[in-house]
Amino acid sequence: MIASTRNAETLQVGSTLPVMTQSFTIADLVAYGAATWDWHRMHYDQEFARARKFPNVMVDGQCYGAVMAKHALAWAGPRAFVRRLKFRMLAMTFAGDSLQAEAEVAEVRDEPAHAVVVLASRLKNGAKLTAEGTIELRMPK
Amino acid sequence: MALLTDELKRWIGREAHYPAHEELGRASIRYFALALDDANPLYVDDAYARQAGYPSLIAPPTLVVETCQYAHRRPDETGYIGHEWHLPVQGCRLIRAGNDYEFFRPVLPDDRISVTWTLEDIAERPSSRGGTQLFVRSVARYRDDKGDLVAINRETIVLQPLEPNA
Known part of the structure; x- marks a missing residue:
């Protein structure tokens, strides 16, 4: 049995997704860097980061998009497809930090072959807004 | 002092092409999911996946636009191997501003993905720190x-002078 996919017709604009937490240890940063073939020292070499006046090694900003997509798809289900993901980076994240992914349904619309659900998504580091974006999901009808 | 020099303007429109070296592969996909703690x-x-169609x-979805798997070079002094323009700009730090991704179909392990980067525009604008x-x-x-x-990845980076250029 596969997980169910949300029915766009039943979704209300403004309804929120469950909050998801993503933590970043140095091991997580190394794993992400290796998985994306990105060996930039900023993500694992503390001496390199501190020489550039950063408090610790830094999460790759592109990882914010991966976290937003993971959050959206865990909620939407296996037949949902991310058609567009647009995000702005507002703050840096360092090893030892955790991000909370929040999102709500911003728009639901009908297209001939499928439904489209637009989520307004945010990543927060405690009270600090770290990234914000929109995710356009194509959903089966 | 203007940051956007005539030399820099000549970079607008440049392209860099990276042919596929191999299939994306199941190992790359599982590795990425593990790294993101995505079950x-x-x-x-x-x-x-077949049951889901x-x-x-x-x-x-974002693996294809985040990975530097297309690259094929030894790490530079920063360790990086992915695409960079190496613009002739001195005394600036690079800050990622944002990305806008469009996806046209799910990417499969057997896909061989090549990448073409295009430098679409460079603009000089006032900075909230003073200068530009x-x-x-x-x-x-x-x-x-x-x-x-x-997929398409539209990316904006900011090159910010370490000392405001007033």
């Missing part, structure tokens, strides 16, 4: 071995 079975279980397991900074807009187009687009 979605679509990324590791062919039978599950896909031809095989699929890649997490450069906004560099690039677009990467990801194509399969039939030449069909699978």
Whole structure:
């Protein structure tokens, strides 16, 4: 049995997704860097980061998009497809930090072959807004 | 002092092409899902993915636009191997501003993805720190071995002078 996919017709604009937490240890940063073939020292070499006046090694900003997509798809289900993901980076994240992914349904619309659900998504580091974006999901009808 | 020199303007429109070296591969997909602590079975279980309507397991959507797997060079002094323009700009730090991704179909382990980067625009705008900074807009187009687009990545980076250029 596969997980169910949300029915766009039943979704209300403004309804929120469950909050998801993503933590970043140095091991997580190394794993992400290796998985994306990105060996930039900023993500694992503390001496390199501190020489550039950063408090610790830094999460790759592109990882914010991966976290937003993971959050959206865990909620939407296996037949949902991310058609567009647009995000702005507002703050840096360092090893030892955790991000909370929040999102709500911003728009639901009908297209001939499928439904489209637009989520307004945010990543927060405690009270600090770290990234914000929109995710356009194509959903089966 | 203007940051956007005539030399820099000549970079607008440049392209860099990275041909595919191999299929994306199941190992790359499972590795990425593990790194993100993503337990979605679509990324590791062919039978599950087929039940959901896909031809095989699929890649997490942003893998194709985040990976430097297309690159084939030794790390530079920073360790990086992915695409960089190496613009002739001195005394600036690079800050990622944002990305805008479009996806046209799920990416599969057997896909061979080539990438073409284009430098679309460089603009000089006032900085909230005083002085100005450069906004560099690039677009990467990801194509399969039939030449069909699978994803587009529009990326903006900011080159910010370490000392405001007033």
